[in-house]
Structure formats: structure tokens, C-alpha cells
Amino acid sequence: MARITAGLTTSHIPALGAAIDLGKTGDTYWAPAFAGYEWTRAWEAEQKSDVVILIYNDHASAFDMKVIPTFAIGCAEEFQPADEGWGPRPVPAVQGHADLAWHIAQSLILDEFDMTIINEMDVDHGLTVPLSLMFGQPEAWPVKVIPIAVNVVTYPPPSGNRCWALGEAIARAVASFPEDLDVQVWGTGGMSHQLQGPRAGLINAAWDNRFLDRLEGDTQELRHIPHIEYLRETGSEGIEMVMWLVMRGALGRATRTLHRHYHVPASNTAVGHIVLEPVS
Structure with a gap:
């Protein structure tokens, strides 16, 4: 049967993606931010997981004010990088795992989560930047990806409790899938940051680390x-951290930290990253 072997979180700052694409990761400003992912890149190369369930938020690329799903799951075979106004990122297309995605969708809906099922959508930096941080610049991503988009852009976003419960339900769904698969769950976004208004540039390192x-x-x-x-405490965009709770809920009762990284600033945002494994 399928099993969740690990979970990780990371910020999905678009400037990190631009630094990768433009070959600037070794620059004085960017190097400390990227150094915290070196351990994880080596670890991921050893893990060779089959599927990543990637929790992220869309930034008006696949959805707009006409359609605002609270939770949406991508069930397609492939997802193209989105054009966010300056052309798509030069990264591979994201290969889905349609059989597992449809199984998860069915399980979640029967578990009383009202999922929006998406059969066609482009994926923006919220999803592609984490892949680049963990896998670099390959010709093809080494894992299949099931995107789960969470609304944290337009009020009201789901509560942290609901996101944690969604993670628990995802774990039940994965455990009931009969194919032998190693699955990771990634929560993305955050940490503390605000992009506009009088508090633009806010970073609360103490709260982030707690x-x-x-x-x-x-x-x-x-x-x-x-x-x-x-x-x-974390600014208008800090609410993205509820997506990390989906990952945490999927890992079960207890976890152990394998790797942790925190750095400020990158652009005007705190970079947070942690790798966890479930403890039985």
C-alpha cells in the first residue's frame, strides 16, 4: 500500500525562483538562503520518493475572483508552468499521478471535505519554486506531483484546525491506496511577511521560530x-502558514525533525524550511 514517509515545508518566494533561473544562487545576497536547502537536496536524491502531495496557494494564475475554491485538488496527468506576467518559468512540466489523485479526491469527499476537482490548470511559483529548491534544474522533475491548492488569498481562508484535519484525511486516503508508493507531503508558503500597507516588510523571527x-x-x-x-504577528501574507498544517496533520501524532533552516531576509520575506518524519 502507499505510505507517507516524510513531510517538509518551505517558503515559495518568487524571487528565489528568479534567482535560480538567472543563475544567481551563489551571489552574496542569495547564497545564505539557498545554503539551507543543500542538505535537503542530497536527502531527496537518496529518498527517491514516487509522489509529492504539494500544498500551495495559487496567485491568480489558475483561479481569480470568479472562482475561489477553499480546497482544490489537481487530478490531471500534467500541469504546465503558469505565465505570471513575464512568461512561464523555464522549468519542466509537472507530471501528475492521476490514479492516486482521483483516489484521494474520492476519499476526501466521502470523508466530508468538499474538494474542488481540477482537471486542467497551470501551476505558478507557489508550486514550482519548492520543486526547484528541492531538485534544482533537472530536465524532468524526479517525482510525480499532486497539487492541492488552498485559498489563503481572499478572506475567509480555512482555519488552521481545518487544514490540520485535511492533512489527517489525506493520510487516511494515502494509506488506503493499494499501489506500493512512497509519498511525501509538502506544505508551502510563508513565513512572516507583508507585501503592502504601512507594515510592508514586516518579519517576526521570534514568532516564526516558535x-x-x-x-x-x-x-x-x-x-x-x-x-x-x-x-x-506575521503580516497579511503570514496566513500562508496554515498550509504547513496540512502537511503536519498528514504525518500523524508525532514527528521528528531531520533538518531545519531559517533565514531573513530573502526579498522582503522570512525563509522557513523544515523536514520532518513521522514517529510511530
């Missing part, structure tokens, strides 16, 4: 953080 601390172990404290705390 959040990273509480992803490890058997505490479920993070699932109960209210929206207003994310807004007050």
Missing part, C-alpha cells in the same frame, strides 16, 4: 491559532 518549534513532537497547539494572530 511556529517551527511546534511542528515537531506530539503537540497539536498550532491547529488552534486563530486567523487574527497570524495577521497581527
Whole structure:
């Protein structure tokens, strides 16, 4: 049967993708941010996982104000990089795993999650930047990817508790899939940042690191953080961290940290990254 072997989180800052695409990862400004991913790249090369369930948010590439799904799952065989206004990133097309995706969609809906099923969509930096951070610039991505998009752009986003519960439901779905697959779950976005208004540039390193601390172990404290705390402490875009809770919920009762990285600033954002494994 399929099994979830690990989970990880990472910021999906578009400037990180641009630095990779333009060959600037070794520049003085960018090198410290990318250094924190070297361990994970080597680890991923050893893991050779079959599928990544990648939790991200769309940035008005696949969805707009006409359609705002709270949770959407991509069930296609392939997803093309989105044109976000300056052309698509020069990265490979994302290969899906339609059989597992449809199985997860069915399981989640019967588990009373109202998923939006997407059979055609382009994927933007929210999904492609994490792939580049973990796998570099290959001719083809070494894993198949099931995109799960979460609305954290337009109020109201789902609660942290609901995202954690979605992760738990994803774990049940994966465990019931009969094919022998190694699956990772990635939560992306964050950490603290605000892109506009009087608090533009806000970074709260103390709060971010407490959040990273509480992803490890058997505490479920993070699932109960209210929206207003994310807004007050981490800026208007810090709410993206609820997507990390989908990953954490999928890993079960307790976790162990394999690798952790935190760096400020990258562009005007805090970079956060952690690799976890479930503890039975």
C-alpha cells in the first residue's frame, strides 16, 4: 500500500525562483538562503520518493475572483508552468499521478471535505519554486506531483484546525491506496511577511521560530491559532502558514525533525524550511 514517509515545508518566494533561473544562487545576497536547502537536496536524491502531495496557494494564475475554491485538488496527468506576467518559468512540466489523485479526491469527499476537482490548470511559483529548491534544474522533475491548492488569498481562508484535519484525511486516503508508493507531503508558503500597507516588510523571527518549534513532537497547539494572530504577528501574507498544517496533520501524532533552516531576509520575506518524519 502507499505510505507517507516524510513531510517538509518551505517558503515559495518568487524571487528565489528568479534567482535560480538567472543563475544567481551563489551571489552574496542569495547564497545564505539557498545554503539551507543543500542538505535537503542530497536527502531527496537518496529518498527517491514516487509522489509529492504539494500544498500551495495559487496567485491568480489558475483561479481569480470568479472562482475561489477553499480546497482544490489537481487530478490531471500534467500541469504546465503558469505565465505570471513575464512568461512561464523555464522549468519542466509537472507530471501528475492521476490514479492516486482521483483516489484521494474520492476519499476526501466521502470523508466530508468538499474538494474542488481540477482537471486542467497551470501551476505558478507557489508550486514550482519548492520543486526547484528541492531538485534544482533537472530536465524532468524526479517525482510525480499532486497539487492541492488552498485559498489563503481572499478572506475567509480555512482555519488552521481545518487544514490540520485535511492533512489527517489525506493520510487516511494515502494509506488506503493499494499501489506500493512512497509519498511525501509538502506544505508551502510563508513565513512572516507583508507585501503592502504601512507594515510592508514586516518579519517576526521570534514568532516564526516558535511556529517551527511546534511542528515537531506530539503537540497539536498550532491547529488552534486563530486567523487574527497570524495577521497581527506575521503580516497579511503570514496566513500562508496554515498550509504547513496540512502537511503536519498528514504525518500523524508525532514527528521528528531531520533538518531545519531559517533565514531573513530573502526579498522582503522570512525563509522557513523544515523536514520532518513521522514517529510511530
